[in-house]
Amino acid sequence: MMIEIRWHGRGGQGAVTASEAVSAAAILDGKYALAFPEFGAERRGAPVRAYTRISDNPVIPRTPVTTPDILVILDPSLLHPEYTYGLKPNGTVVVNAKLPPEKIAKILKLKPGVKIGVIDATGLAMEVLKRPIVNTAMLGALVKATGVVSLENTEKAILNKFPGKIGELNVELIRRAYKETVVSEIKEEVLAQ
Amino acid sequence: MSDLPKYNELPPGGIIPEPATSLKYYTGDWRVERPVIDQDKCVRCRLCWVYCPDNAIREVDEEYTTSKGKTYKIKYIVNYDYCKGCGICAQECPVNAIKMIPEPVEEPGGEEE
């Protein structure tokens, strides 16, 4: 079994680091995983894509993720149907937004059966880190919405990457986000409204 | 050419694994003109010895008295086995005591080692 994650963010939000942290957590969980960014001319604010694949099998394709099981959107300005291409029918979307899930489902034109996890990652990051770096909050949301990796090893992966005070703050952010993320499933009636 | 070593009889990469093999290479064969030192004019300043790129000027402990009666305890001579005849010594000599004589020299002037 292989789980494919696609990350959409903007340069500086830490999408690449988050994609790596999830693969690191998966590896610590005892699975095989790959994480790789789609490199462009990197600059702050530019839309970026990154991919994570988690598998029980060591052979994992090194191609861009076109049919994700999980989609993570790190920036509210990227809430647009064009970023949901290829999402599997029973997939999960994790978004950074202040909007209710039903509204997001409508904006993204999500189909029934898709699970959605919402967190105001920017607000939370400003509160905890005092900076709008949302990736670790999104990790907490991802773990809550999907359970694709363990919370424990996600925190460990972040502490390995950022030892000391910064790591501890980010772990706090992951835990807060995990707690506060609202997870719901898109129902037909929601879309009909 | 057939008596030269085969590829597998040579050290790798053209590396020469022993020192001082240049002694076996008589670069004196290259010479078109040979420097000849006039011991009478030479003031023993050592500049030829300093400038020679092939260490082919030798300083020897040998007494020499000039026609004007000045006695030196040393002499400079040329090692023609290795002197390529570049002429730097003749160019640098401040008293023009070194002359370049076209090879082959029928009656060798100067002293050989």
Next chain:
Amino acid sequence: MTLAVEEASGKGLKRPRPMSTNSAIATAARDLDVDVVSAYPITPQTTVVEKIAEYIANGELDAEMIHVESEHSALSAAIGAAAAGARSFTATASQGLALMHEILHIASGGRVPVVMSVATRALSAPISIWNDHSDVMNARDSGWIIAFVSSAQEAYDTVIQAFKVAEDPEVLLPFMVAYDGYLMSHTMEPVVTEDRETVLSYAPKRDYPYKLDPKKPVTIGTITDPNWYYEFKYQQVETMKVALEKFRRADEEFGKVFGRNYGLLECIHCEDADAIVVATTSYATTLKYLINTAREKGMKVGLLRLRLYRPFPVEDFLKATSGVDTLLVIDRAISYGAPVQGPLATEINSLFHSRGIDTKVVSVVAGIGQRAFKDDDAMNMFKLALESRKAAPEETIFYGVRK
């Protein structure tokens, strides 16, 4: 910086750590206790050298890091260090490898066992920082041993094998370990690392037999006139044959010591295949993943992943492809104006012809400047290989280009 996780603590269980290929290569250099690292930064190689610098700064590696002003100097310094008997490592990519070109030949001709990693990247102009194999394929006749690796783990393992082979007194050739820029260099994946003691007992530092030592002087970099030069070049021809067997043995021994080895090439479903796709590096991984899907669809295809490129494992290759009538060769570089414009396809073609084998070779160029190569594209390679059995295209296919 990468996500390093603490080492498995002597329980006999080797726990993989998440690492990029760049990081894995730097860690191999650490575990090999290299003495000198001389490099100049270039994307996507940079983090290799950054990681090594970190290991040196942390005290995990006692090595001299030489910060040079160009790749030309980077390799020159590495050669000088190796000639003085140091275990020397460098890393580069793209324009960096191109700038090293002169010195590549000095390393191989001078028989200096430097090991270098290459995060393959396209060549300018126009500028592309992205991946293809133009850089390494341009260096294929430089007399280096060249291996293409397909995972961060294999990169780690191959750098260790590379030093063992390169420094073997019967070899003394420089070794290039090539992997895909970005597609591998910046991809986080699990890597098992080994303890230095075992690595060094597998690949012990050996005294370079002609090292620069004032007590025992040697001359290197001699001039050789027409009576001498040819023999030294022929030495390289013969030594490549030695290197092939040494690498084979080094890989087998690696398997015995560490429990992982790869062979000179890897063949999947080749035995009963109607057509085989030949690929290297990251493309091989993707095709390997998809080949079972292709088989499930009834496509009798095989995959040959070429690992050792120079010296070319001729006999292994012929054996692996003996039962098949069509080969599709994916090249990630272009030999402009050549009769067949995929350089690897050209070589395989010439191999078959020289042996009187009439296996069809379909030349496909793909992924130039990291043009996306997705799962569908990989499946298309299998399809194209099978279709070509009936009518093989005469000219190189430039897959994925807009025309």
